[in-house]
Amino acid sequence: MEAKPCIDSLTVKSSHVLPPDTNSHGTLFGGKLMAHIDDVAAIAAVRHARKPVVTASTDSVDFLQPVFEGDTICLEAFVTWTHNTSMEVFVKATTENLLTGERKVCTTAFLSMVAVDETNEPSPVPGVYPESDEEKWLHENAQKRHEHRKNRRKESKELAEKFGTSFPWKRDC
Numbered sequence: 001m002e003a004k005p006c007i008d009s010l011t012v013k014s015s016h017v018l019p020p021d022t023n024s025h026g027t028l029f030g031g032k033l034m035a036h037i038d039d040v041a042a043i044a045a046v047r048h049a050r051k052p053v054v055t056a057s058t059d060s061v062d063f064l065q066p067v068f069e070g071d072t073i074c075l076e077a078f079v080t081w082t083h084n085t086s087m088e089v090f091v092k093a094t095t096e097n098l099l100t101g102e103r104k105v106c107t108t109a110f111l112s113m114v115a116v117d118e119t120n121e122p123s124p125v126p127g128v129y130p131e132s133d134e135e136k137w138l139h140e141n142a143q144k145r146h147e148h149r150k151n152r153r154k155e156s157k158e159l160a161e162k163f164g165t166s167f168p169w170k171r172d173c
């Protein structure tokens with residue numbers, strides 16, 4: 001499979017922030033922002049792989065700025081790095097007051113998306129190469145983040161094993 005440039009997967013999504021998506025503070029629900037992040041990352045990953053994808057993990061999401069009702073939210077995503085079947089996708093979310101033009105970065109996130117075949121088994125993806133300085137910086141640091149995720153996944157599996165599947169009301173105190 002021929003490697004593709006990061007720019008080929010670039011995906012941009014802008015939305016108004018409307019009342020159904022805001023909380024009693026008049027700001028966007030964190031979960032709604034996370035859904036936007038997942039959506040735009042999935043589109044970028046499918047654009048790169050040209051295969052269906054699943055979200056394997058999201059690195060930390062810090063809500064740096066509130067996103068106010070009436071403002072807009074703009075998300076940019078592209079594939080920064082790939083391994084065999086997995087892709088790292090970088091997402092930046094910016095909020096903008098359309099009347100004043102004031103813009104603030106409200107969060108950045110890295111998601112790991114895995115391409116799957118018709119039986120939902122992981123399936124190989126093309127490599128990716130960076131061109132801009134920003135892409136190069138993200139690409140060069142990706143291996144370290146990949147190692148960190150591998151350790152985190154191992155710990156998550158250990159926790160899942162430790163806590164098991166028993167119903168909470170049947171747990172021994």
Ligand SMILES: CCCCCCCCCCCCCCCC(=O)SCCNC(=O)CCNC(=O)[C@H](O)C(C)(C)COP(=O)(O)OP(=O)(O)OC[C@H]1O[C@@H](n2cnc3c(N)ncnc32)[C@H](O)[C@@H]1OP(=O)(O)O
Nearest residue numbers: 042052053054055056057083084085086112114122149153
């Ligand atoms: C009408 C039809 C139209 C169709 C049109 C097509 C368009 C279709 C677009 C879909 C767009 C929607 C996108 C929705 C996105 C969701 O919402 S998906 C729902 C949420 N996610 C899930 O349910 C995923 C559940 N987990 C799984 O299915 C499996 O654990 C996984 C992620 C596929 C991994 O499978 P596995 O058998 O454990 O495989 P394993 O060999 O250990 O790992 C495979 C790769 O995953 C990586 N990986 C596994 N876990 C992790 C982790 N926690 N962190 C990072 N990497 C990980 C591994 O490092 C490995 O990478 P490579 O070294 O191959 O590069």
